[in-house]
Amino acid sequence: MPVTQGKRKSSSSAAKAGAPSARAEAQRNRKRPTINDIARLANVSKKTVSRVINDSPFVKEETRKKVNAIIHEAGFAPDPQARGLAFRRSFLIGMIYDNPSAQYIVNMQQGILDAMRGTSFELVIRPCDRGSPSFLDDMRAFVERQKLFGVVLSPSVSEDERLVRLLDGIECPLMRVASVALGPPETMVITHDYEGAAEAARHLAGLGHKLIAHISGPATFRSAHERRRGFAEGLAERGLTLQPKYDLEAAYTFESGLARTQTLLAMVPRPTAIFAGNDEMAAGAYKAARDAGLDIPRDLSVVGFDDSPMASRVWPPLTTVRLPIRDMGRIAAEKLIGAGKKGAKAELTEVIPTLVVRESTAKPAA
């Protein structure tokens, strides 16, 4: 890859030959052009330039073209701070999260950034702790001080009604990513964990399992309920029921998955398959099985949820449910940004997880 040397101060566009007057002037001034420069160069008022920037319909086509040409030529980009100050609102979108999965967070950030590409928005991130006594005050200070354009709430903080009320109260647009509709459709991206869990149940039932267990996330997570509900429903479709004694609550952690699986493996009769509410707990199930001298999938089938990178690195590769997290982030941000604009159509707002069958599931031993 060739390296541009000795041109530290010239942008690649400014380096082109035959620079016209606007660019020449920009060069001379050595600083970025402002709306005043453009107005002078284009022989219009700064207000007209402002109209062009903001896509106002009240500009003659000819004028718009001329101004746009100058803007392009001069390499002008409006100052977001000045714009924000005048608008009384910044061009910052906040992502608020408390999800412990790094992969989830990064994927969602990616998706939000996908939607922001080419716009003048930037993403500012904010982890939070719902248990903190200053949680609401912190969030309020963050949103008010930065005059955020809007925020994307990822699970499980997206389920916090106190936060949502607070944001509504200060009129901060928000988008909630959650496993079920918790508010008006225009504020939601719904992940239908229910469907993914039902797929897992059908898969296990299809393999011939009867003694099927479930290890759920904590009751404080909406997703834990949705996944259980979907799983039970999927089982019911095949004439099976999720027995309460085989349905254990855990904490979405490796350790809790390990402990619950130990409990399950000590039961008589022993379940032949386990659906864990996430991959971390499934990894715990792996360890419990190994400690008990059981082979996966011969003696025990395991299904996870998330399709984290680990899922395909453990042995045997884990059958799991995958959520299109990056797409979810993108859709959420698109809705947030588009909400202001006109053609704010009722966009696709729902997302369906898919079952990824790998090697941790098989027919039960005969």
Added chain:
Amino acid sequence: MPVTQGKRKSSSSAAKAGAPSARAEAQRNRKRPTINDIARLANVSKKTVSRVINDSPFVKEETRKKVNAIIHEAGFAPDPQARGLAFRRSFLIGMIYDNPSAQYIVNMQQGILDAMRGTSFELVIRPCDRGSPSFLDDMRAFVERQKLFGVVLSPSVSEDERLVRLLDGIECPLMRVASVALGPPETMVITHDYEGAAEAARHLAGLGHKLIAHISGPATFRSAHERRRGFAEGLAERGLTLQPKYDLEAAYTFESGLARTQTLLAMVPRPTAIFAGNDEMAAGAYKAARDAGLDIPRDLSVVGFDDSPMASRVWPPLTTVRLPIRDMGRIAAEKLIGAGKKGAKAELTEVIPTLVVRESTAKPAA
């Protein structure tokens, strides 16, 4: 946890009893107080309030106290956009990265956020692609448009001299996180991957291994070289040498680790231990070993680098080298923020990785 109901518009502090005049006024106005409100209430000029906000030494102690009291009482916080506009510089710190590890990114974000807590800075994130033809233009536009206070560069983009020159040219303060000193100490947080790799070598040598292999990251990563250098050095301390035929370059990916390990396992004599340049490649080594019917650690010892979450989830738990990534992020941001202030002492800028011994390493089979 009790939920605050029916108080949507009152912050917890404003809900206290006996609100004095400043707060009462804030309540009345229904909008956030500005520097003008504080000035009027305190009976000083706005410039004096500004001095208090910015910790100017030229304020009488008594005045400062009075103003601070009013600020606190009214719940005033200066508008970052207005401040930024006047300062010609925002209070945004950018994190630029191209590291493929989600855990690495999230940990570094956490560290940067740790340093920003209680300050008026916010973190805006920016993934990038060094291979893109518009890479430098994109970065310039990002930094200039937002008038970033500074940026933190994480590996491997931290190694890009073109970017560093560009940022220097536009006078954007920067902090580079890298495995070796690439620039002036005040712009670096050094991770000494060298030391971690040397520890891994000593560990393996100490167990009695002689036939030791190394799978490195791609040559385009500085860390790949540092880890090799440290590993070879650690071996040399024990009178061992890293033989070229056992020293293979890969790509920091699962697949490349798998492929190189297959190559190594086919060699005669077969190495009894492998040091992989990161955990992903170590996971690939696990799969290759399993496919070849070899037991870890009985037939093959494996050491990774990173201590990703996966390292303790695979079987057997992986011996690996841990970098305090969150601390690195915190230190980088502290240096960036502190650079402007007076007591800009030469802070601890180096970080040492530690070996985490788990169950993937043992004495070689006799």
Added chain:
DNA sequence: CTGAAAGCGCTTACAG
């Protein structure tokens, strides 16, 4: 140690 004036780069009313 303190303040009145001007300005940062935009946009919102308000006119025309």
Added chain:
DNA sequence: CTGAAAGCGCTTACAG
């Protein structure tokens, strides 16, 4: 369709 005035909430010179 276009523009002159005032203002967003701060800070930088410049005085005193």
